[in-house]
Amino acid sequence: TDGNAAAPAKVATLADIAQQVDWPHTDSAGRWVIGKMSPDSWKAILTAGFEQETRMAQGVAGGTVMLGARTSQYSKRRMGDFIEFAHAFGADRGVRWSEKAAEELAMWAKPGRVAA
Numbered sequence: 001t002d003g004n005a006a007a008p009a010k011v012a013t014l015a016d017i018a019q020q021v022d023w024p025h026t027d028s029a030g031r032w033v034i035g036k037m038s039p040d041s042w043k044a045i046l047t048a049g050f051e052q053e054t055r056m057a058q059g060v061a062g063g064t065v066m067l068g069a070r071t072s073q074y075s076k077r078r079m080g081d082f083i084e085f086a087h088a089f090g091a092d093r094g095v096r097w098s099e100k101a102a103e104e105l106a107m108w109a110k111p112g113r114v115a116a
Contacts, residue, residue, distance in 0.1 A: 012100035013086050014039035014046075020095045030063070047071055050085045080108040 018039045025041065027033050037045075048054070048068040055067040074082060087105050090097070097105075 011039070011104075012098055013083060013090070013104050014042050016095050016098050016101045017042050017046075017086065017090045017093075021090065021093050026063075043071065044068065046086050046089060047082070049089070050082050076108070080110060083108040084110070 018037060018041075021036070021042075022034050023037055023045070024032060024034050025037055044066060047070075048066050051069045053066070053068040057065045057067055059065045071079065071082060083105055087097070087101075087109075
C-alpha cells in the first residue's frame, strides 16, 4: 500500500503552522493558554478536524485525550486531501508557507492546487 509512503509527508506544513499560529491549549500544568504548539500537537488537531472526529477518552492520569485517525494509514489520495485541508487552515490564518511546505502540497495535492 502507499499508506506508509504518506507518513513522512506534511512535516514542513505542520512546522509552518506550529511556528506561526497561536492556538488555545493547556500547558503542562493544565492551565489554558493561547500560544504556539508543536507540530505533533497540530497534527493531532488537524487530523481530528479533517476526520471530523470529536471522540475523546479520559487520560490515564486524568485530563482528556482526543481519539482520531492515524495519518500513517492514509492512502496517497487521502494524504493529499489532508495536506490540502492543512494548507487551507493555515492560509485562513495568514501562514506564509515555506518552500518545503509548498513542495509538499505540490507533491501530495490534486493537480492544479498550489500554495496560497
